Amino acid sequence: MDLILLLLVFALFALPMIVMSRVNRKRIAEAKQLQASAKPGDRILTVSGFYGEIVGGTEQTVEVELAPGAVVTMDRAGVMKIIDDETVQPGAENAGSADGFSADDGEHPEGYVDPEQDPRP
Secondary structure (H helix, E strand, C coil): CHHHHHHHHHHHHHHHHHHHHHHHHHHHHHHHHHHHHCCCCCEEEECCCCEEEEEEECCCEEEEEEECCEEEEEEHHHEEEEECCCCCCCCCCCCCCCCCCCCCCCCCCCCCCCHHHCCCC
């Protein structure tokens, strides 16, 4: 009886760990494949949130042009996503701050106090 209980407790903890590790391994393999397939001319999104275009590189690194004339060398592991032509380009429709509110649209998040009208000293 103790052996069965011990096996059930072990299975209760081991089974989710096995399933999660398989999912994680699959995700890592997909990311490595994407990073290896990045080539010059591809528009990318880096893990740090920069958009740019690959202009060169090696097996381990890529040279990314972030702005005209601003080329940085980074590890291929920093490539998070290859941007398709159908993907919204930065600065197009989603312009504004990171919280989704633009300074000129008249909307503000709840609790916003205009600094010019703030009664506090």
